[in-house]
Amino acid sequence: MAGKPIRLAYLPWILRIPHFTLFSRMQNKIKKILIVRFSSLGDVILTTPVIGALKSQFPQSRIFFLTKAQYGDVLRADPRIFSLIEFDPMQKNKGFSGFMRLVSELRSQDFDLLVDLHANLRSFFVRHLTKSKIKLKYNKHRLSRFLMVHLKFLKTKAIQTVDSYLEILKRIKIYAPEKNPLIFSSQDNVESSDHFLLEQKVKKDDIVVGVHPGARWETKRWDEEKFAQVCQILIEGHNCKILLLGDAEDDELVENISKGVLKPRVIQVLGLPTGRILSLIKRCDCLVTNDSGPMHIAQALQVPVVAIFGPTHPKLGFAPLGSKNVVLCANVKCSPCSLHGEKRCSKKSRFCMDLIEPKMVVEAVEKLLKENEFFLKEA
Structure with a gap:
């Protein structure tokens, strides 16, 4: 362990430095961005305001989007996406070895910013095993939605999914004026x-x-x-x-x-x-x-x-x-x-x-x- 460099991605956590502080020092260096949302069709579409906000903030950046192969068609014609990475759990990426093959491909990219818009077990491993200088994970608001379903008398405030996705960008001082999803047809x-x-x-x-x-x-x-x-x-x-x-x-x-x-x-x-x-x-x-x-x-x-x-x-x-x-x-x-x-x-x-x-x-x-x-x- 002696002499081993500390990964930049973990510095905000170790030193309790806010993400935006680290981000402000690297803002001009954001060239490669990975967005992760595996499923489902509607949820993938609702992430598109995040694509727009990031492309507007970093027009010269290359945005990579990781999703399941069955939902790739909905993003394939999007001109804002540089590379669509399709996860195929039934064939190419079947089983643990197939998933690790995907992770290996992602690790070779060395991203500047990783945005996890799924926040499940699979995206947890992608987030932690992929090289990226800054990593963000969205809040699913599980408690609020649980209360809406099971304790309705508490009158929990409604939360729009698009707002939840865009909320994490505020941590790095990006505020999106456009909240409407946008997709393209080839x-x-x-x-x-x-x-x-x-x-x-x-x-x-x-x-x-x-x-x-x-x-x-x-x-x-x-x-x-x-x-x-x-x-x-x-x-x-x-x-x-x-x-x-x-x-x-x-x-x-x-x-x-x-x-x-x-x-x-x-x-x-x-x-x-x-x-x-x-x-x-x-x-x-x-x-x-x-x-x-x-x-x-x-x-x-x-x-x-x-x-x-x-x-x-x-x-x-x-x-x-x-x-x-x-x-x-x-x-x-x-x-x-x-x-x-x-x-x-x-x-x-x-x-x-x-x-x-x-x-x-x-x-x-x-x-x-x-x-x-x-x-x-x-x-």
């Missing part, structure tokens, strides 16, 4: 989507409403019959064309909703890669969705969103922000009953979802289309 995906829509006879002046009825957890899914009613009303009342979006495993759900719509103006879109889904949502004039990844995609593409929240509540921090979006929530006493909607409903009825009616969703869509200067055509 030209190839845009052209492929345009060709697909042309085949489906969707014209440039058609009003297209995207509908995404799926969600990772079944409790977060609004009733398929109600989705079908919304589609029917928008088609009959305003001559809208409906893009019915879903994952490969949503085929039965999408098919059931399509059968519930009388007029054949529903276009099914199933099992496409994230990049293609992204470009199709970009063409939509509005998206109706449960609390899910596509909700965040639409928000980050500045597509107006009608988001339906039930067992998860907007106050947990994942709801879309801004006047271009409408969040529908019944605000029943038992919600939120879990952080991500994984808990089965223990009530006689899913009041948090059942109290949201198709008329409320249609009125929200009409409001957004009118506010964004889309002329609602009568059928």
Whole structure:
């Protein structure tokens, strides 16, 4: 141990020097930045304001972003990212040896700034084993969210996830004026989507409403019959064309909703890669969705969103922000009953979802289309 140099990354902890003090001495030397967020789709998208803030502060820096391979498509076209590092736990990085291979690749880079936006066990090892002069980890606010779910009577203050991500940058005196997520669609995906829509006879002046009825957890899914009613009303009342979006495993759900719509103006879109889904949502004039990844995609593409929240509540921090979006929530006493909607409903009825009616969703869509200067055509 004698004579071994002290790692610069540990100096703020050892000497109790605030991060911004060390940072102010190195500000002109920040050339390589690593951002870590492995999953999930929505969370990865919500980190993009951090990308923007860092690129604005260090325009000449090279930003590396580490995420799971399955979410890489959502960041692949981002011009602010120098290198997208994709972690593949199923193949290339499978098991302990595969993970250490990833760590070895990261250690060879010697970063100036590492920003851990995941704060889990995997990112802990990445953070501690990767060389970086300054290391930051975001606060998940676990206690606050636990109280919101399990001790609702305490009236815990809502915390936006984007604010939590940006909060850690304040430690190094970076304040982000822009909090809206931002993602980009590649030209190839845009052209492929345009060709697909042309085949489906969707014209440039058609009003297209995207509908995404799926969600990772079944409790977060609004009733398929109600989705079908919304589609029917928008088609009959305003001559809208409906893009019915879903994952490969949503085929039965999408098919059931399509059968519930009388007029054949529903276009099914199933099992496409994230990049293609992204470009199709970009063409939509509005998206109706449960609390899910596509909700965040639409928000980050500045597509107006009608988001339906039930067992998860907007106050947990994942709801879309801004006047271009409408969040529908019944605000029943038992919600939120879990952080991500994984808990089965223990009530006689899913009041948090059942109290949201198709008329409320249609009125929200009409409001957004009118506010964004889309002329609602009568059928």
